[in-house]
Amino acid sequence: MGQRLASALIRRYQQGGGSRRYFNLECNFTPSCSEYTRQAILRFGVCRGIVLGWQxxxxxxxxxxxxxxxxxxPKEWP
Structure with a gap:
């Protein structure tokens, strides 16, 4: 349940314009930082996903x- 909620919140942020709209920045990486965090949450769970996203x-x-x-x-938790 927490994974789906976190993923939905990140998707809403992305659909609203993401870092370009809210911070006037463009991510230096691909996938974007928000997409990376969303994928990490879905793969490793909310707590570990947020840690990876923050890093x-x-x-x-x-x-x-x-x-x-x-x-x-990463394919496995570091």
Whole structure:
């Protein structure tokens, strides 16, 4: 239940414009930080997914990045 709710909230954020609309930023990675977090929550559960998402967001700190870098979700919990 918590996974579905968290996933739905992230989807709503994405459909509303995501980081471009709310923070005037574009993610440096592919998939985007919100999609990465959503996938992590669905794969590893809410708590672990949020931890992975937060770690990813902390790495996303280059506002002048011109090329997106691939950074897929790990297959297993690190």
């Amino acid at each position: 990813r967001i902390r790495r996303c700190n280059n506002p002048d990045c011109v090329r997106r870098h691939p950074d897929p979700l």
